[in-house]
Amino acid sequence: MNLGQQLHMNFVVDQATGQSSLAGIRQVIPPKEQVAYALTLIRPLTLTKKGDRLAWVTVLAALEYFRPADATNVSEHLTQLRENWAQYPPRRMRIMQAPIDPEAAGVRVNAWDNEIARMFLYGDLVHGDDNAELLDALGDDQVVFSAGAMASDGFMLVNNTYQVMHWLRPDIAPNDAHFSQLLAQEKPPKDN
Numbered sequence: 001m002n003l004g005q006q007l008h009m010n011f012v013v014d015q016a017t018g019q020s021s022l023a024g025i026r027q028v029i030p031p032k033e034q035v036a037y038a039l040t041l042i043r044p045l046t047l048t049k050k051g052d053r054l055a056w057v058t059v060l061a062a063l064e065y066f067r068p069a070d071a072t073n074v075s076e077h078l079t080q081l082r083e084n085w086a087q088y089p090p091r092r093m094r095i096m097q098a099p100i101d102p103e104a105a106g107v108r109v110n111a112w113d114n115e116i117a118r119m120f121l122y123g124d125l126v127h128g129d130d131n132a133e134l135l136d137a138l139g140d141d142q143v144v145f146s147a148g149a150m151a152s153d154g155f156m157l158v159n160n161t162y163q164v165m166h167w168l169r170p171d172i173a174p175n176d177a178h179f180s181q182l183l184a185q186e187k188p189p190k191d192n
Helices: 032-041 054-066 072-086 115-125 133-137 139-167
Strands: 004-011 018-026 094-097 111-112
Touching: 032 115, 032 139, 054 072, 054 139, 072 139, 094 115, 094 139, 111 115, 115 139
Parallel strands: none
Antiparallel strands: 004 018, 094 111
């Protein structure tokens, strides 16, 4: 499953005048079914409504417990993980949409992409069609763009958490995390 989103732009610069323009923009988005499946896999990470507790709090507390006192590099990674988990899913883009005629009837959208992704997760996948009118107004591309970003961020966060777990407890997490953009190239941090 590849949830990566690609953005293709044609940026044109006139060398004589220095003027620039954007000739075209196209976004390649994964199929809606793949994104929906990915969201169901990471659904436990998104349970922040109605006071639900997320497991990451417990996991990071356990990792902190096993952190050697002199491992300041690991401590920095734990601090970063704590901040990233507290902000998951992050806001990336605000999507605004309304009918061309201001007097026309229709749904008006003014929401962050992470809110739209949650509406998709809780509306389409969990609670039926609670948000169907808004999601239909947005269209599949905008919904999938938002949901794909939330899924990708969730997988990266789990992956980065696993990497720190590997550094601290290789008996529990025996392998390096394979998909971490932030940590995959690093060796276990050591302080001198």
